[in-house]
Amino acid sequence: MSPKRIATPLLATALALAIASGGCASQGGKAGADRDRVLREYREGAALMQATRFAEAKVPLDDALLTLGGLSAGDPTAKKARGLFHEESSKGFRGEPYERVMAYYYRGIVYWMEGEPDNARACFRNAQFQDSDAADGKYQSDYAILDYLDGYATAKLGGDGSDALKRARSYARLGRLPDYDPKANVLVFFEMGRGPTKYAGGEYGEQLRIRPGISAAVAANLRVAGQSLRVAPADDITYQATTRGGRVMDYVLANKAVFKGTTDSFGNAALLSGAVLAGAGSGRHSAADEVGAGLLVAGLISKIVSSATTPAADTRAWDNLPNFIGFAALQVPAGEQRLAVDFVDASGRTVVTREVAFTVVPGARDTVLFLSDRR
């Protein structure tokens, strides 16, 4: 059989595979929309929190947390994402731990607003749990604010939150966390800056990297009922996102990248050798001619396989997160009140001021406020 007779059907097959692969890529529209559902809900939840539409924020957050609460074992999109020929981003989005943490954190705030501090505490505990598998034990479950709030909720419920407070203080890097004030009746959650995002590094984009967030404001001055209090944030989301260490998926992507590189190099070598041999045979149907054609075909197939291999890391990111989150508890007299929060930079200059009006009802549940430096 002549090399041409072998080569033509093989080329046709390769072409067909390439066409099929390209054709299928365009079929992912609906599946793609679904795989990003949690991401959309995260973004919507954060946007609604920042717009102080807390009751509405519950809806997307609850739906996203339903997905997070279920186990990922058996998820067909995850299986596909581990395959050589599908990108990591083909899996249903759940987010990196720092993103999952924030979903539970926001939901916990809304629970507390609704007078359910124990369910709020459940969310803070679950948030801390999301951070519990960092590669380096030093960074596992190390959100200061989550343990602080866990203990605060416990103290509010009549329990002993001292262990949680102790843990929180051991993680606090941005300032000392104050003692719990059981008489505090106004709880203020605040956030500032723009959080970290993701980008891909490495030869084939197989390395997930974190671009640090930014924040002009580094502290908050709270003014209410004649009191003024400067509060540092309790946690830095960029720090949390960048101290996670490697993921199991990173090894999968690294292997995909090696496979892609190897098949590409082999393809190059085979194409070059095949061309040289086929050229040396000069179309005289010699053995060199046949080997050369075979190598050309093998090289082409290897190049196609290499080109179809997709080691790119999943860079979808919850892009409206803050860079810093903080908390303060105040005793405020009953009646109509107005809280002003000046977000200040390192030199003490006010970057932006946010205000909120509220009513303190004696004997009623705690008033929980949430303010963001962005709207």
Added chain:
Amino acid sequence: MHKRTVSHLLSAATVAAISLLAGCSTYGVKNPSGTGVTVLKADEQGTVAGTGIESQDIVAVTDKMARSILEIPQIANAATPPNIAVLPIENGTRFAINKEQMTTRLRARLVSQTRGKVVFLARDRMPALEKEQQLKQNGQLTSATDPRVVEFRGADYFLTGNLDGSSTRNSRGVSDYVLYTFKLIDVRTSAIVWEDLAEIKKQGLEDSAYR
């Protein structure tokens, strides 16, 4: 030569068509026609599950507690049906739950099984009850009895509970243990006259794509 070329082109087109059909028909869609509604029993574990508190846990725990409460002498041998007020349970797990669901089911099981041996007080409806009484006292509503006499019953017992959990995670998956405790407190003496527990532990593995 022409024949050969045509034949090769045909074979290429056939392979391409088959590949397109075979490759795309199932792409990204595990179950393209969906699944009809599946009715499950509340005490049955479905295929969609996590390690958190689920319906089958609530059913199992409240059934066990209802059976246990009915056996205590204060209920079984009471001369007059004791008045019980349900206090909210405290959730100490990492799972946010609808706490009322658990106490509501427990109360409903007790009421249906005892047929009048216990009386539950609707403390969660006090604002509406007080308003109704106020309207009667003001003469805006009719009343079969003297509305000035307070007839809201005091509780003989408080029924309450706690949920506590501990969670473990390693590089493969998660494990959650939840301890459910319920107790009946004598309001007059503060004595805990009954307490029982149920424990549920679950574990599950995470796909490595999410680890």
